[in-house]
Amino acid sequence: MDVTTHPVQIDPAQFRQVLGQYPTGVVVVTASGPEGEPIGMTVGSFTSVSVDPPLVAFLPDQRSGSWRSLRESGSDFCVNVLSSRQEDVCRQIATRKVDKFDGLEWETSPGGSPVLSGAVAYIDCTTDAIHDAGDHHIVIGRVRHLRAQSSDYPLLFFRGGYGSFRPVSLGAADADLLSQMRRVDLVRPTLERLAEEVSAEVSALCVVGDELVIAASAGQERSAEVPTRVGQRWPFAPPMGSVFAAWGDEDVRARWLGRTPPGSEMRDLAEWLLKQSLADGHVLAISTAAVADHADGVELFRGGRATITSAMAERILRTDQLVHNPRPTDLPDEVIVRSLSVPVVAGPEDVACCFTLWGPRAPLARETVLHAIERIVSAADAAGSVLREHAAGWAS
Numbered sequence: 001m002d003v004t005t006h007p008v009q010i011d012p013a014q015f016r017q018v019l020g021q022y023p024t025g026v027v028v029v030t031a032s033g034p035e036g037e038p039i040g041m042t043v044g045s046f047t048s049v050s051v052d053p054p055l056v057a058f059l060p061d062q063r064s065g066s067w068r069s070l071r072e073s074g075s076d077f078c079v080n081v082l083s084s085r086q087e088d089v090c091r092q093i094a095t096r097k098v099d100k101f102d103g104l105e106w107e108t109s110p111g112g113s114p115v116l117s118g119a120v121a122y123i124d125c126t127t128d129a130i131h132d133a134g135d136h137h138i139v140i141g142r143v144r145h146l147r148a149q150s151s152d153y154p155l156l157f158f159r160g161g162y163g164s165f166r167p168v169s170l171g172a173a174d175a176d177l178l179s180q181m182r183r184v185d186l187v188r189p190t191l192e193r194l195a196e197e198v199s200a201e202v203s204a205l206c207v208v209g210d211e212l213v214i215a216a217s218a219g220q221e222r223s224a225e226v227p228t229r230v231g232q233r234w235p236f237a238p239p240m241g242s243v244f245a246a247w248g249d250e251d252v253r254a255r256w257l258g259r260t261p262p263g264s265e266m267r268d269l270a271e272w273l274l275k276q277s278l279a280d281g282h283v284l285a286i287s288t289a290a291v292a293d294h295a296d297g298v299e300l301f302r303g304g305r306a307t308i309t310s311a312m313a314e315r316i317l318r319t320d321q322l323v324h325n326p327r328p329t330d331l332p333d334e335v336i337v338r339s340l341s342v343p344v345v346a347g348p349e350d351v352a353c354c355f356t357l358w359g360p361r362a363p364l365a366r367e368t369v370l371h372a373i374e375r376i377v378s379a380a381d382a383a384g385s386v387l388r389e390h391a392a393g394w395a396s
């Protein structure tokens with residue numbers, strides 16, 4: 001069989017038009033010149049490459065004068081992820097031959113390169129390798145420092161123009177969640193409506209092995225440090241995940257309770273939560289402490305895999321003076337809500353996920369909290385009905 005191939009002539013305009021159907025992020029790659037002056041170029045071909053070791057890449061045009069200046073400045077560079085508000089910054093650095101940074105505010109990164117004020121994030125790098133790729137180079141950078149600075153949405157290049165996106169909700173892409181995401185995706189419209197109704201961030205949580213995972217989230221982002229909770233994990237251990245134990249089967253309950261020592265303060269709380277959450281139909285955690293993120297509480301939602309232990313959870317419980325499921329008549333006029341969770345029940349002892357509303361930093365009026373409880377219970381019931389209807393359809 002003749003497998004000889006012949007060169008195919010691709011029209012450059014068509015190439016750009018077709019590839020333009022795929023949106024790309026927009027970054028400014030910066031460095032410091034010989035006299036400390038800022039150097040930069042706009043890039044629409046930035047990507048992550050590897051986690052271990054931490055590598056990223058961008059693809060500059062070999063003929064670019066800005067790329068030549070960056071390369072001659074040395075091995076250090078910084079990737080600035082532009083926000084949707086920085087289209088003017090993008091155009092200025094992309095179009096000017098000189099004085100690219102005139103009028104722009106910036107500071108120096110730990111690696112000595114410019115970091116633009118207002119950028120969503122920066123990634124400080126040292127050049128690891130440069131490869132030829134047609135009329136471009138592939139520049140591999142080894143990450144030395146990085147930081148998320150803003151919860152703004154990123155600037156995108158799409159179909160020949162700049163813009164941004166504002167997702168209604170986000171869903172996790174973790175491989176071990178794929179089977180559960182089938183059901184989570186079915187209830188995401190309900191999750192989105194709920195977040196809009198209560199004007200708060202609401203997440204869908206699942207149990208995967210011995211971990212709780214935030215599978216999807218809708219509503220307001222939390223902060224620059226943690227712009228989204230999606231994909232965050234922590235141990236499936238008291239007091240977290242009590243709705244799965246309360247509405248789940250005996251094996252789930254035993255596994256959950258087994259993460260606490262018999263006779264401990266946490267075991268007593270866990271056993272009480274099992275009974276009380278079933279009676280109330282929800283789990284509400286409020287704080288009597290000042291509204292502030294405890295250091296361990298921030299770690300709970302930082303950076304990927306389970307970052308909180310049961311001992312740490314118990315310390316947070318004492319430090320934040322959490323109160324679970326108070327009687328409605330015992331709620332103060334202003335309430336600091338930490339979380340409000342309700343199970344999405346797909347069948348007998350089958351909790352597909354739970355809806356969790358995250359409280360804002362500011363106190364909420366008592367009536368607002370009671371309304372939120374009513375709405376999240378109703379939404380979880382509706383989501384459970386959707387899952388049961390689809391289950392019946394799949395069975396038939």
